Amino acid sequence: MTRNSKFLSISSLFGFIFLYAPILGLIIYSFNKSKLVTVWGGWSVKWYVELFNNEQIMDAAVVSLKVAFITATLAVILGVLAGYVLSRMGKFPGKLMVSGWITAPLIMPEVITGLSLLLLFVSLENLIGWPAGRGITTIIIAHTTFCMAYVAVIVQSRLSQMDDSLEEAAMDLGAKPHSLFFLITLPIIKPAIISGWLLAFTMSLDDLVIASFVSGPGNSTLPMVIFSKIRLGVTPEVNALATIMIVIVAIGVVAAMWQMRKKETTL
Amino acid sequence: MSNVTRAFWLSRYDIFKTRFSLLKNIRWGRYAVISIPSLWLALFFFIPFLVVFKISLAESAIAIPPYTDMFGWNVEEAIIDVKIKLGNYLYLFNDSFYLDAYLSSVKIAAVSTFFTLIIGFPMAYFIASKSGSMRTLLLTLVILPFWTSFLLRVYAWMGFLKKNGIVNEFLQSIGIIDQPLQMLQTDFAVYIGIVYTYLPFMILPLYTTLEKLDGSLIEAAKDLGAGPIRTFFLVTLPLSMPGVLAGCLLVFIPAVGEFVIPALLGASDTLMIGRVLWDEFFLNRDWPMASAVATMMLLILVVPIMFLRNGKKEGSE
Numbered sequence: 001m002t003r004n005s006k007f008l009s010i011s012s013l014f015g016f017i018f019l020y021a022p023i024l025g026l027i028i029y030s031f032n033k034s035k036l037v038t039v040w041g042g043w044s045v046k047w048y049v050e051l052f053n054n055e056q057i058m059d060a061a062v063v064s065l066k067v068a069f070i071t072a073t074l075a076v077i078l079g080v081l082a083g084y085v086l087s088r089m090g091k092f093p094g095k096l097m098v099s100g101w102i103t104a105p106l107i108m109p110e111v112i113t114g115l116s117l118l119l120l121f122v123s124l125e126n127l128i129g130w131p132a133g134r135g136i137t138t139i140i141i142a143h144t145t146f147c148m149a150y151v152a153v154i155v156q157s158r159l160s161q162m163d164d165s166l167e168e169a170a171m172d173l174g175a176k177p178h179s180l181f182f183l184i185t186l187p188i189i190k191p192a193i194i195s196g197w198l199l200a201f202t203m204s205l206d207d208l209v210i211a212s213f214v215s216g217p218g219n220s221t222l223p224m225v226i227f228s229k230i231r232l233g234v235t236p237e238v239n240a241l242a243t244i245m246i247v248i249v250a251i252g253v254v255a256a257m258w259q260m261r262k263k264e265t266t267l
Numbered sequence: 268m269s270n271v272t273r274a275f276w277l278s279r280y281d282i283f284k285t286r287f288s289l290l291k292n293i294r295w296g297r298y299a300v301i302s303i304p305s306l307w308l309a310l311f312f313f314i315p316f317l318v319v320f321k322i323s324l325a326e327s328a329i330a331i332p333p334y335t336d337m338f339g340w341n342v343e344e345a346i347i348d349v350k351i352k353l354g355n356y357l358y359l360f361n362d363s364f365y366l367d368a369y370l371s372s373v374k375i376a377a378v379s380t381f382f383t384l385i386i387g388f389p390m391a392y393f394i395a396s397k398s399g400s401m402r403t404l405l406l407t408l409v410i411l412p413f414w415t416s417f418l419l420r421v422y423a424w425m426g427f428l429k430k431n432g433i434v435n436e437f438l439q440s441i442g443i444i445d446q447p448l449q450m451l452q453t454d455f456a457v458y459i460g461i462v463y464t465y466l467p468f469m470i471l472p473l474y475t476t477l478e479k480l481d482g483s484l485i486e487a488a489k490d491l492g493a494g495p496i497r498t499f500f501l502v503t504l505p506l507s508m509p510g511v512l513a514g515c516l517l518v519f520i521p522a523v524g525e526f527v528i529p530a531l532l533g534a535s536d537t538l539m540i541g542r543v544l545w546d547e548f549f550l551n552r553d554w555p556m557a558s559a560v561a562t563m564m565l566l567i568l569v570v571p572i573m574f575l576r577n578g579k580k581e582g583s584e
Binding site for chain 1: 407
């Protein structure tokens, strides 16, 4: 028994080192003074200064944040509807197909999703003249489509954990469907909505492949700019950028966990 | 009109009104709610595949968009020409380059999935064996990288595996090697990249099944004299099969079509089909060929995707 658990803890320890060592290395080297990325030249924040003076990166960051914000909001609206429809609205014609469509974007290789959406946009433009050209709108539509799947899955699992007796009680007391949804269901799935929004936001912010297919000239997102830079090798500015993004995410996740624990203990 | 008949008609009217309002409020509202996400997915997820298939049957052309039309209209003679080119598919099967790319993608994805399982299983088991805040902490540590940028996590390995990178420096300083190893731009780096980025996808479904595992069965096996290895292979592993299957498919399916990892960590001759598709589209500008490559990739993945869906359904019932 003890030998068994020793094996488990040692292999897990190595697993967690494997998960975190590259990230830690990246963070440490972002403070490296030397231009040669591997030679340690002392601590410095000069790459952070360079990063904020790099207009190309900053412009792309603005585009990405804008896209991610709109995407997350649209994805939450559509994803909540989809999750609700699939778990609370009983049977309807085509349900099996829709439930397949909602899980497939999660595992579909991105190159396929990107190519297929691009070809759709081009065909639509030929047919009805919309969308005229490709740019932020087409990126938002593409991101919303795969992000709404994540939101729908989270909402669906939250709804399936909660029994529908509250909703039934409200219905028995005469609540109309829409007030039932806004007064009972929505508050219950609020945590799922918040985490769904955040997940959609980070997914959109992170996507390289799909955005590369469906974006037009002059609308490069942050991952596209990063990719074109790091293809040529390691760049210290990207180390600084990565550190900032990782720290923001880590603070966010830890804060969310802490909030959840606080709630659990007060309940 | 007598009072009785008036009351009769009024009550009819009431019934009619309530029926109608029910129809208005529930039925139409219901169909609107169902149709909004369904139509969105139909238009932006399902129909695009049909478009890909259609364009895979076209021919590359110097035009905007760069492919030939499937339908030719001859208004004067009222003729519709339908042109279906199978040339792209013939090319796919005849040119060994594409076949090799498919095979090597499947091989790389399968081997990486195996190693992800080997690394992920003890971690999932370890987390499931803890309780309370320790478990929450470990789960957070598994999920945290999943929230940080995928692209930057792959990039982190570039700095790690370079010729003068951290791993080489470390191995040299402790004297295991005296020449730096070529690790970046090899298949080895691609395996590491896939295992690393997809590890959370393996751990989470494994953890979910292991957490529900009935500990008394394992104890029973031990009481009956089975050693730890026998217990593992005869009791624990079979019972956690749903999680193993789900985790493997969640890693394998996206790994087959992976583009970023082979592009950043792989050698220039690391063949993966996602990269072939990318080059076909962005470098050769051959949209029909890229579509044919995508269609074939989808056909390869249909079986594992179906498996994943069926497994999920059984799990939820």
